Amino acid sequence: MTKARVLVVDDDEVIVDSLRRGLELEGYSVATAKDGTHALRVVEADQLDAVVLDVGLPDLNGRIVAARMRASGLATPILILSALDQVDDRIAGLEAGADDYLVKPFAMDELTARLRALLRRATYHSDHATSVNPPVRLGPLLVDSHAAVATWDGRDLGLTRRELALLETLARNPGVTLSRGRLLELVWGYDFVPDSRALDVFISYLRRKLDTAGAPRILVTVRGVGFVLRRP
Amino acid sequence: MRSSLSVRVTAGVLVVVAAVLIGGGFLIVNVTEQRDARDAGGELQRIAGNLTPWVAGTLGIGRPANTPGDAVPSQLLDSHGQPVAVNTAQNPPPPPGQNAPPPGGQNPPPPLPDAGLQPLRDAFAGSGDTASPVGQIAFVRALNTQTGEHLILGTVPPGFPAMSTRPGVSTTTIAGHQWRSAVVSGPAGLLIEAAAPERISARAASLRTTVIWTTLAGLAVALVATLLVTRRALRPLKVLARKTARISDAEDLGVRVQEPGQPTEVAALAGELDGMLARLDSTIAAREQALLAARRFAADAGHELRTPLQSIRSNLDIARSSDASPDEHQLALDVATQQSERMNRLVDGLQGLARGEAGLVRSGTQVDLGDIADSAVYVTRTRHPDLSIDVDLPESGPTVTGDGDGLWRVIENLLENAARHGRPGGHISMQVTPLNGGAEILVDDDGPGIPPAERERVMRRFQRGPGATAAGSGLGLAIVEAEANRHGGKLSLGTSDLGGLHARVSIQTL
Numbered sequence: 001m002t003k004a005r006v007l008v009v010d011d012d013e014v015i016v017d018s019l020r021r022g023l024e025l026e027g028y029s030v031a032t033a034k035d036g037t038h039a040l041r042v043v044e045a046d047q048l049d050a051v052v053l054d055v056g057l058p059d060l061n062g063r064i065v066a067a068r069m070r071a072s073g074l075a076t077p078i079l080i081l082s083a084l085d086q087v088d089d090r091i092a093g094l095e096a097g098a099d100d101y102l103v104k105p106f107a108m109d110e111l112t113a114r115l116r117a118l119l120r121r122a123t124y125h126s127d128h129a130t131s132v133n134p135p136v137r138l139g140p141l142l143v144d145s146h147a148a149v150a151t152w153d154g155r156d157l158g159l160t161r162r163e164l165a166l167l168e169t170l171a172r173n174p175g176v177t178l179s180r181g182r183l184l185e186l187v188w189g190y191d192f193v194p195d196s197r198a199l200d201v202f203i204s205y206l207r208r209k210l211d212t213a214g215a216p217r218i219l220v221t222v223r224g225v226g227f228v229l230r231r232p
Numbered sequence: 233m234r235s236s237l238s239v240r241v242t243a244g245v246l247v248v249v250a251a252v253l254i255g256g257g258f259l260i261v262n263v264t265e266q267r268d269a270r271d272a273g274g275e276l277q278r279i280a281g282n283l284t285p286w287v288a289g290t291l292g293i294g295r296p297a298n299t300p301g302d303a304v305p306s307q308l309l310d311s312h313g314q315p316v317a318v319n320t321a322q323n324p325p326p327p328p329g330q331n332a333p334p335p336g337g338q339n340p341p342p343p344l345p346d347a348g349l350q351p352l353r354d355a356f357a358g359s360g361d362t363a364s365p366v367g368q369i370a371f372v373r374a375l376n377t378q379t380g381e382h383l384i385l386g387t388v389p390p391g392f393p394a395m396s397t398r399p400g401v402s403t404t405t406i407a408g409h410q411w412r413s414a415v416v417s418g419p420a421g422l423l424i425e426a427a428a429p430e431r432i433s434a435r436a437a438s439l440r441t442t443v444i445w446t447t448l449a450g451l452a453v454a455l456v457a458t459l460l461v462t463r464r465a466l467r468p469l470k471v472l473a474r475k476t477a478r479i480s481d482a483e484d485l486g487v488r489v490q491e492p493g494q495p496t497e498v499a500a501l502a503g504e505l506d507g508m509l510a511r512l513d514s515t516i517a518a519r520e521q522a523l524l525a526a527r528r529f530a531a532d533a534g535h536e537l538r539t540p541l542q543s544i545r546s547n548l549d550i551a552r553s554s555d556a557s558p559d560e561h562q563l564a565l566d567v568a569t570q571q572s573e574r575m576n577r578l579v580d581g582l583q584g585l586a587r588g589e590a591g592l593v594r595s596g597t598q599v600d601l602g603d604i605a606d607s608a609v610y611v612t613r614t615r616h617p618d619l620s621i622d623v624d625l626p627e628s629g630p631t632v633t634g635d636g637d638g639l640w641r642v643i644e645n646l647l648e649n650a651a652r653h654g655r656p657g658g659h660i661s662m663q664v665t666p667l668n669g670g671a672e673i674l675v676d677d678d679g680p681g682i683p684p685a686e687r688e689r690v691m692r693r694f695q696r697g698p699g700a701t702a703a704g705s706g707l708g709l710a711i712v713e714a715e716a717n718r719h720g721g722k723l724s725l726g727t728s729d730l731g732g733l734h735a736r737v738s739i740q741t742l
Contacts, residue, residue, distance in 0.1 A: 083583075105572075105576050180607075180610050193610070193611065193614040197607055197636075197637070197640055199607075200603065200604075200607045200640075204636075221600075221602075221603050221606060221628075223602060223603075223606045223623070223625045223627070224606065224609070224623055224625075
């Protein structure tokens with residue numbers, strides 16, 4: 001198997017250098033960029049398997065970089081790095097299509113565990129999406145991961161990649177309460193529990209988008225257990 | 233341009249006084265004029281009436297027609313005692329514009345001898361009294377409408393219109409002079425007219441002059457009086473302005489400007505100023521306090537960070553040393569990693585605290601506090617699988633308005649605190665309930681708890697409970713309290729039924 005290629009984007013040279021060495025030790029091939037414009041150029045020119053993106057870039061906000069990558073049709077997993085107090089940027093990054101976030105400082109293990117999982121998920125999806133995942137229909141709700149679209153009553157919900165994967169997973173198990181751990185595993189490929197509210201944030205986005213499209217409250221929290229998508 | 237209040241008030245008063253005086257004067261002049269005109273008409277009518285018997289006699293009315301004239305006075309006196317023309321004729325009086333009959337007849341009659349002509353004399357003498365609205369009678373005309381006979385006594389000014397056949401008073405202007413005449417009817421179709429130059433305009437003119445001078449004098453008095461009065465009335469304001477100026481000069485916000493004896497309006501203004509000063513004073517005091525707190529915070533933070541930093545530095549030095557055994561080498565790296573973890577938690581805590589102390593949440597969103605608690609419990613359970621966490625949440629809600637991330641940290645910190653300081657492998661109970669439109673978070677543990685005397689202290693940052701280990705940042709409860717305050721609530725500590733610490737956080741719906 002060839003080495004997976006990861007782009008690390010951060011304006012701090014010391015961080016870029018540390019991450020590069022750490023990731024190379026773990027067997028990744030690493031490209032680096034020091035700002036958003038540079039990153040977008042690399043993304044266009046290089047064949048990448050994942051992007052590690054700092055939100056606080058000097059030129060373009062990480063959220064804008066993520067949005068542009070997604071707009072250009074790039075499906076590569078994006079992992080956002082942020083400081084604790086950059087809550088709004090981090091959340092905006094997820095909304096723009098990033099897959100998860102890590103709060104600085106983090107242990108190298110945390111980064112590699114996430115990258116491993118996200119890469120596995122991405123490969124799995126690209127190999128099996130067409131054959132294994134036919135569209136799911138639940139009344140007015142239609143989730144088509146192959147076409148990368150989910151609709152309610154024919155109206156596009158405008159989901160990001162990760163939101164779509166989360167909704168699809170829930171929709172394939174209608175009425176079944178999936179635990180947080182199970183969802184993290186099925187949607188993100190995580191076999192660990194991230195020390196964050198990322199899952200809750202994605203759930204709240206899904207709820208808001210379903211609500212905007214006119215859907216009733218079908219995505220429900222079952223406290224102490226997990227989440228369930230009720231049949232509409 | 234800015235003008236002083238007293239000048240404005242004075243100007244206003246002057247305008248009003250001038251309007252009143254001028255209006256009143258105009259009214260007085262007008263009314264007097266009208267009354268004089270009426271009086272003049274009446275006087276002329278009276279004079280003409282008095283002459284009626286004499287004129288009737290002269291024109292032979294009431295006597296046989298064939299004995300004319302024996303009683304006709306051949307001469308009349310004008311006001312100066314000079315003889316006046318008497319003209320009797322069968323013809324009507326000359327048309328207007330034609331000259332009056334020539335003075336004196338062809339046969340000057342003898343002087344008037346008797347007292348029977350007294351009314352006529354009186355008429356031509358006029359009253360001579362300046363108070364009378366009528367000057368001297370200039371002429372008297374009479375007309376026997378049955379015979380066409382007429383009589384003119386005195387001098388009719390050229391251009392004077394022919395005698396009116398209707399009784400009444402009229403005014404005529406001849407060569408810029410006003411004339412007034414009155415026609416009265418006598419017996420048997422006899423009409424008698426008395427005319428005199430108008431005297432009213434002159435009287436009105438003098439009255440007008442009086443009014444103008446009175447107005448000017450009144451205005452002058454009003455000007456001085458108003459200036460003096462307003463100056464005096466505004467003195468408290470000036471005093472207030474001086475006092476306020478002294479405050480900004482001396483930068484002493486403790487001074488108050490309201491005092492007894494100030495007029496109501498000034499007292500109200502002074503009261504407002506005092507209120508503003510008090511608010512300013514307390515704002516500045518609060519800001520100074522906040523600045524002081526921030527300085528202390530920075531100093532504390534620096535001190536707290538230096539400790540793990542020192543440890544990391546020492547251990548890295550050991551690791552680099554060629555003398556270290558492989559075991560020592562490994563231990564040094566482990567300790568360095570551990571200490572960087574501790575620094576990490578410290579920085580997290582400091583940032584959380586900085587956020588929490590940044591003030592009330594202003595634009596929160598509707599968040600489900602139960603869902604947030606559920607998520608925080610999940611994370612804590614994963615971190616501390618040996619603990620049993622008993623959770624009591626409603627099926628949904630309570631919904632509060634706030635910052636979801638901050639509220640998550642409140643619950644996560646409370647649980648983490650209970651996990652760290654409770655009994656190892658012990659029991660934690662967490663409950664979220666709606667309360668007065670807001671919510672209440674209760675977390676209990678079965679650890680040693682915190683003695684009442686210590687509770688106040690542990691809520692302060694960098695203060696650890698009596699049995700705390702180095703792993704804690706000493707910020708957990710300080711963060712909880714700061715976040716609770718941000719959400720209009722507070723943290724209180726007590727003794728749990730489980731035996732350990734009971735922490736209660738109230739959240740207001742903003």
